[in-house]
Amino acid sequence: MQLSEFFGVLRARWTLVATCVVLAVLAALAVTLLTTPVYEARARIYLSTERVQDTPQGGVFALTSDDLETYVSILNTPAVLEPLREELGMEPGHPVHVSADVTGSTSILNITATAADPQEAARVANEVGPQLGAVAGEFSTLLASSGQKVISTPIEPASPPSSPTSPDPVRNIGLGLLAGLVLGIGLAFLRHALDTKVRGEEDIRAHSDAPMLAGLPLESTSSKGLVSVEEQPHGRHAEAIRRLRTNLMFVDVTTGRHSFVVTSAMPGEGKTTTAVNLALAMADSGRRTLLVDADLRKPSVARTLGMEGSVGLTTVLLGDAEVHDVIQPWGSVGMDVLPAGQIPPNPSELLGSAPMEALLTTLVQEYDFVLIDSPPVVPVIDAVVIERLTGGLVMVVGVDRTRKKDLVAALKQLDTVGARVSGFARNFVSGKSSGEYRYGYHTYEQEAASETRRGRRRAEATSGGRGQ
Numbered sequence: 001m002q003l004s005e006f007f008g009v010l011r012a013r014w015t016l017v018a019t020c021v022v023l024a025v026l027a028a029l030a031v032t033l034l035t036t037p038v039y040e041a042r043a044r045i046y047l048s049t050e051r052v053q054d055t056p057q058g059g060v061f062a063l064t065s066d067d068l069e070t071y072v073s074i075l076n077t078p079a080v081l082e083p084l085r086e087e088l089g090m091e092p093g094h095p096v097h098v099s100a101d102v103t104g105s106t107s108i109l110n111i112t113a114t115a116a117d118p119q120e121a122a123r124v125a126n127e128v129g130p131q132l133g134a135v136a137g138e139f140s141t142l143l144a145s146s147g148q149k150v151i152s153t154p155i156e157p158a159s160p161p162s163s164p165t166s167p168d169p170v171r172n173i174g175l176g177l178l179a180g181l182v183l184g185i186g187l188a189f190l191r192h193a194l195d196t197k198v199r200g201e202e203d204i205r206a207h208s209d210a211p212m213l214a215g216l217p218l219e220s221t222s223s224k225g226l227v228s229v230e231e232q233p234h235g236r237h238a239e240a241i242r243r244l245r246t247n248l249m250f251v252d253v254t255t256g257r258h259s260f261v262v263t264s265a266m267p268g269e270g271k272t273t274t275a276v277n278l279a280l281a282m283a284d285s286g287r288r289t290l291l292v293d294a295d296l297r298k299p300s301v302a303r304t305l306g307m308e309g310s311v312g313l314t315t316v317l318l319g320d321a322e323v324h325d326v327i328q329p330w331g332s333v334g335m336d337v338l339p340a341g342q343i344p345p346n347p348s349e350l351l352g353s354a355p356m357e358a359l360l361t362t363l364v365q366e367y368d369f370v371l372i373d374s375p376p377v378v379p380v381i382d383a384v385v386i387e388r389l390t391g392g393l394v395m396v397v398g399v400d401r402t403r404k405k406d407l408v409a410a411l412k413q414l415d416t417v418g419a420r421v422s423g424f425a426r427n428f429v430s431g432k433s434s435g436e437y438r439y440g441y442h443t444y445e446q447e448a449a450s451e452t453r454r455g456r457r458r459a460e461a462t463s464g465g466r467g468q
């Protein structure tokens with residue numbers, strides 16, 4: 001995986017990563033708030049012996065490091081804790097947490113006591129020494145018989161700690177943040193790796209920076225083509241096409257060439273359907289629009305629109321007809337269509353020829369907007385050839401159908417020849433999840449404007465006034 005793909009996946013699935021981070025931080029915060037605080041108090045004591053009575057054995061008993069280790073190990077036994085609780089006025093069985101260690105080969109013990117209450121922690125730490133001293137004789141017969149006892153001298157008495165040692169909010173939130181990031185990034189890559197099809201915008205964004213121009217809904221269609229802008233201008237597909245039109249006009253501002261090729265990675269993703277409807281929507285917005293079928297391998301604009309398609313682009317390129325003689329007006333909004341004509345044996349060469357370039361240059365000057373339907377990018381080079389002659393390229397992506405592999409191959413192919421994708425139109429978007437239809441008020445305004453124009457044009461057409 002290249003670094004650009006790594007960041008692409010992160011950019012595409014940043015919501016998943018962000019959600020994991022937020023959830024993990026919230027969990028860390030909850031744990032922090034729900035954890036009972038623990039206070040830790042430390043005391044240092046010096047243990048020594050003191051003669052209390054004269055005994056026949058006499059002598060001086062010196063504490064050895066073994067004695068000190070013994071005291072450390074009996075610390076948490078009832079022998080020490082019960083008198084300690086009693087001394088501190090605690091209930092029998094009240095939890096006491098205490099530990100100790102010896103400093104090197106000295107007689108100094110470091111005592112650590114923890115408790116939910118800072119005062120109690122300090123009191124326990126300070127009481128351990130005297131209690132140890134009191135019971136020391138029971139664990140050393142030599143000491144008991146020597147008539148001496150162990151006394152504890154505080155070196156550093158414990159004082160109540162001002163802040164708890166746990167929970168540590170900074171550490172917990174830091175750990176939550178880290179865990180969330182790791183989990184989020186892991187899940188993002190797992191999802192990316194497991195899914196071979198393009199599902200949503202994020203799968204496209206992982207591989208391209210080009211804008212998402214629209215999501216076109218999956219419609220139930222008959223075997224006849226889907227020409228929603230003409231047949232169901234109030235439907236959601238037509239509405240999405242109008243959104244595509246609006247966004248494409250913004251892209252057009254940057255190129256100023258008023259022509260786009262519509263393509264996709266593989267066949268059947270909806271190039272022709274999108275191109276036909278987009279051209280109709282363009283014409284509907286009052287622009288003189290020409291739709292050119294440059295899919296010279298599997299031309300389907302004429303079939304989709306139910307028009308005669310045997311004479312068209314290839315006829316003009318052969319010099320057998322004048323372009324204006326083969327362009328046909330279509331639909332109530334007055335879109336012009338240049339069908340493909342006869343299928344040639346050499347589509348790529350024809351599309352890349354000088355006559356094609358000259359023809360397109362003329363057409364772009366004559367029309368406000370020229371839209372070109374093309375073959376898919378992965379199997380053939382044609383779309384790339386056409387792209388050079390136009391202002392940009394609209395990539396239709398059939399969601400839940402297109403394999404990521406094919407999309408990546410198409411983008412790579414375009415990138416290799418320096419062709420830029422102007423934007424993506426996701427097709428076959430199902431359900432309301434796409435969020436494409438939220439701005440209902442937009443639609444009514446556009447519908448109203450559209451209706452007015454349609455009516456005006458119909459009136460012009462009947463009076464024979466529709467110019468081209």
Ligand SMILES: Nc1ncnc2c1ncn2[C@@H]1O[C@H](COP(=O)(O)OP(=O)(O)O)[C@@H](O)[C@H]1O
Nearest residue numbers: 217218219225226267268269270271272273428
């Ligand atoms: N949004 C859509 N909802 C339902 N069917 C669609 C949609 N877009 C395209 N189709 C159908 O999918 C098929 C392939 O579409 P087409 O535009 O011919 O693809 P392409 O030109 O990319 O090969 C056609 O039958 C078309 O009617």
Ligand SMILES: [Mg+2]
Nearest residue numbers: 271272295300
């Ligand atoms: Mg097609």
